[in-house]
Amino acid sequence: MRIKKIWKRVIISIIILGFFFLAVFLLVRFTPKPPEEKVAYARIALSEATSSKADTYSKNLYREAKAMYDSAIINWQEENKHFIYFRNFEKVASFAELSARKAEQSAKISKNNVTDLNIYLKQKIDKLNNIAEQIDKRFSYYPLSSEVWKRISKGKMLLKESEVAYRKGQYTQAKFKVADSELLLTESYEKANTDLKEYFNSYPVWKNWADKTIRESRQNQSYSIIIDKYSRKCLVYLGGIKKYEYHVELGKNWVGDKRVKGDKATPEGMYKIIKKFGSNKTKYHKALLIDYPNEKDKEEFKKEIASGTLPKSAKIGNLIEIHGDGGRGIDWTEGCIALTDSEMDVVFKIANEGTPVTIVGSMVNLDQLLD
Amino acid sequence: MKNKVLMGLAVIAMVAVLSSCGKKPQAEIDAANAAIEAAKTAEAAVYVPAELAAVQDSLNAVTADITAKESKLFKNFKGETAKLASVLTLANKVAADAATKKEEVKAEAANLMTGIKTVIDENVKLIPKLPRGKEGAAVIEQIKAEVATVDAAVVEAKGLFDKGSYMDALNKVKAAKEKADSLNAEVKEVLTKARIKF
Numbered sequence: 028m029r030i031k032k033i034w035k036r037v038i039i040s041i042i043i044l045g046f047f048f049l050a051v052f053l054l055v056r057f058t059p060k061p062p063e064e065k066v067a068y069a070r071i072a073l074s075e076a077t078s079s080k081a082d083t084y085s086k087n088l089y090r091e092a093k094a095m096y097d098s099a100i101i102n103w104q105e106e107n108k109h110f111i112y113f114r115n116f117e118k119v120a121s122f123a124e125l126s127a128r129k130a131e132q133s134a135k136i137s138k139n140n141v142t143d144l145n146i147y148l149k150q151k152i153d154k155l156n157n158i159a160e161q162i163d164k165r166f167s168y169y170p171l172s173s174e175v176w177k178r179i180s181k182g183k184m185l186l187k188e189s190e191v192a193y194r195k196g197q198y199t200q201a202k203f204k205v206a207d208s209e210l211l212l213t214e215s216y217e218k219a220n221t222d223l224k225e226y227f228n229s230y231p232v233w234k235n236w237a238d239k240t241i242r243e244s245r246q247n248q249s250y251s252i253i254i255d256k257y258s259r260k261c262l263v264y265l266g267g268i269k270k271y272e273y274h275v276e277l278g279k280n281w282v283g284d285k286r287v288k289g290d291k292a293t294p295e296g297m298y299k300i301i302k303k304f305g306s307n308k309t310k311y312h313k314a315l316l317i318d319y320p321n322e323k324d325k326e327e328f329k330k331e332i333a334s335g336t337l338p339k340s341a342k343i344g345n346l347i348e349i350h351g352d353g354g355r356g357i358d359w360t361e362g363c364i365a366l367t368d369s370e371m372d373v374v375f376k377i378a379n380e381g382t383p384v385t386i387v388g389s390m391v392n393l394d395q396l397l398d
Numbered sequence: 399m400k401n402k403v404l405m406g407l408a409v410i411a412m413v414a415v416l417s418s419c420g421k422k423p424q425a426e427i428d429a430a431n432a433a434i435e436a437a438k439t440a441e442a443a444v445y446v447p448a449e450l451a452a453v454q455d456s457l458n459a460v461t462a463d464i465t466a467k468e469s470k471l472f473k474n475f476k477g478e479t480a481k482l483a484s485v486l487t488l489a490n491k492v493a494a495d496a497a498t499k500k501e502e503v504k505a506e507a508a509n510l511m512t513g514i515k516t517v518i519d520e521n522v523k524l525i526p527k528l529p530r531g532k533e534g535a536a537v538i539e540q541i542k543a544e545v546a547t548v549d550a551a552v553v554e555a556k557g558l559f560d561k562g563s564y565m566d567a568l569n570k571v572k573a574a575k576e577k578a579d580s581l582n583a584e585v586k587e588v589l590t591k592a593r594i595k596f
Contacts (some may be wrong), residue, residue: 053469061469066462074455074530096458100465107468114469167540176543195569356528356538375478 058111061103063119069096069123074128079094081130083135083199084144088133089202095126144198151205151264152193155186158212165397166219168257170282170358175215182211226282226388229295233387241267250377252349256281257294257389257396261349261366263374273370276353278362282388285319285362286328287337288344293362293386294319300382303375304348312351312368313375317384319347349374350386417439420473422464426482430457433489444565445499449492457485500564507516507559507568510575514552517578521545524585527594541581 078081081089101120106114132140162179171179189204235252244251245267253262256277263271278291285294298321304314320328320343331337344362351372353365364386366374389396426429434450434457460481467473474503475541551574558567589596 056419058426058471061466063462063466066466067459070462073458074451077455100461100586103465104468107465111471163540171539173543174537176539177546180540180543180547183544184551184573184577187577188551188570191569191573191576197569200569 048254049090059114059116061106061114061116062123063121065123065127066096066099066103069099069127069130072127072134075145076130076134076137079134079137080141081133084140085133085138088129088136088264092126092129092133095129099123099126106364108328114183136197138225140258141198144202148189148193148198148201151209152186152190155182155205155212158216159183159186159187162212162216162219165223165334168259169219169223170280171215171219178211184216185211199241200217210258213345222282224393227393229388230392233295233389236385237387237390240264240297243383249382250379251383251385252374252378253390254293254349254384254386255390256295259393261364261370261374263377265377269375273374274353276355276360276365277358278360279358281358283345284327285324285347286331286339287362288342290344291361293360293364294324294344294347295386296321297324298347298386299376299385300349300380300384303378305375309348309350311348311365313371314348314350315375315378315382316346316348320345349378420467420475421466422473423475423479423482426479426486427461427464430460430467430482430485430489433486433493435497437489437493440493440496441500442496445503446492451494453485453488453492456481456488460485479498503568504559504564507555507564507571510568510571511552511559514548514571514575514578517575517582518545518548518552521578521582521585524582524589524596527589527596528585541585544577544581548574549580551577 069092073092076085076089076092081092099119102122103119105114106116106119116244135147159179159182185208189201189208192198192201192204240251240253241264243249244264248266250270251264253261253264254260254275258273259272259277261271261275262269263273277293278285278292281293283292284296285292296319298317298319300315302316302317304316306313308314325343328341328343329335332339332341347362347364349364349371351366351368351370354367354369355365359365409506428487434454437450460478462480464475464478467475467478521541525538525541528541551570555567555571555574558564558570586596
């Protein structure tokens with residue numbers, strides 16, 4: 028009897044355990060499965076997008092990918108709260124797939140953007156460095172205003188900053204700085220270039236004057252003086268051959284012709300020496316007065332007054348000299364042409380009343396000068 | 399009767415134990431998240447971005463694993479708890495590395511700002527010695543403008559430095575120093591050619 032009871036208990040235990048394991052089997056086998064592999068794939072794709080700097084160079088798509096991934100996880104966690112048989116992971120799978128797709132796209136776009144930006148920035152930086160070089164080459168002798176020089180300097184500084192950012196791989200920052208630099212440098216360069224080209228439109232006239240002066244010197248076997256303003260040279264010819272060449276300093280506003288008294292411009296034209304002043308007669312060591320304004324200058328002045336481009340109260344300038352006291356390193360005169368005292372001694376010795384003095388913008392055309 | 403009741407209770411207990419083995423390690427998750435936030439506050443994104451991205455990815459991986467485990471009937475978070483401890487250690491290291499790197503950048507920026515002052519002062523002393531002649535006039539004007547621009551850049555860099563934006567300050571002062579150095583070299587070259595002592 029007792030043995031019967033024991034067997035009964037054993038059989039009941041086996042049946043209960045059997046039902047238990049059957050229940051477990053059914054729960055494990057037929058419950059909805061979460062898309063673990065898809066979520067893992069999306070996570071890896073997002074990580075690779077981050078390594079490709081998609082968060083910088085493909086920002087919007089990267090953010091969407093990240094948002095989709097976060098939605099997948101949140102959705103998954105929400106579904107886990109439901110009873111196991113009532114869970115639905117379709118949305119989780121969908122978000123994960125979308126996240127992976129966007130992450131892969133953003134990584135690809137980012138890599139392309141980085142390559143393109145690298146090339147673009149290198150070209151821009153090279154171009155702007157070239158413009159900066161051209162500015163230095165063309166305008167070392169040309170009086171740009173301090174405001175223009177400030178803009179050019181700021182442009183060069185921004186260019187330098189963009190180079191530093193470029194070297195560090197910070198392409199977005201480099202791009203902004205290059206754009207600002209380009210604006211400053213190209214605007215200033217174009218404006219200054221236009222002004223310079225306009226000034227050199229008078230080159231044919233200057234060449235004509237210079238050729239005539241040299242021809243006369245050759246024909247008369249006499250001295251002639253040519254002042255080349257752009258190159259800051261005083262050229263002394265004898266018999267048509269250049270004998271001396273000295274550096275000069277001019278009026279602050281030397282570009283263009285002299286128009287009115289006090290404009291600090293050095294005139295352009297064909298003149299003659301009308302008076303010599305020794306050291307006791309001038310404060311500038313020695314001086315040679317020229318016949319500015321000549322008839323042509325007076326005619327031009329009258330035309331400007333008549334047309335209203337000069338006010339009626341304007342006065343024509345005078346007392347333009349070649350004199351000493353130069354060598355200061357800047358254009359400082361009121362319109363005169365200054366040499367150092369020792370060089371003035373030489374010019375003073377060879378010049379006489381009547382010696383031609385021709386003042387031109389340049390004896391060389393702009394293209395040759397820039398070459 | 400008593401045995402049947404005991405048997406029933408034993409079965410229920412077995413099911414309960416097996417199905418709820420392991421609680422989600424919420425405290426460890428919160429600690430890891432807090433550590434990563436601390437790393438972000440320490441500007442890890444600026445100073446050690448790759449490290450920050452790596453630790454964030456590690457946390458994402460563990461979070462996904464935990465969520466997967468929560469889907470299961472029989473849960474065991476032992477492995478994930480250990481991984482979270484590693485993430486916490488790593489995040490703390492990232493924060494420390496960010497702080498170290500920040501100090502290095504700060505020191506480098508400070509050094510450059512001191513160095514550039516020396517170059518600027520020298521430039522200011524040398525400019526009046528530039529040779530007199532046609533090159534002197536407009537070139538001096540140009541150089542003066544560039545010295546002024548470098549000065550302005552240094553002031554901007556100092557402003558960024560005082561605000562604690564050391565990386566931006568470093569970039570700015572680096573560019574300014576390169577400019578000042580090239581000006582210095584240019585001026586010295588002109589003086590040497592003109593045989594003017596300096």
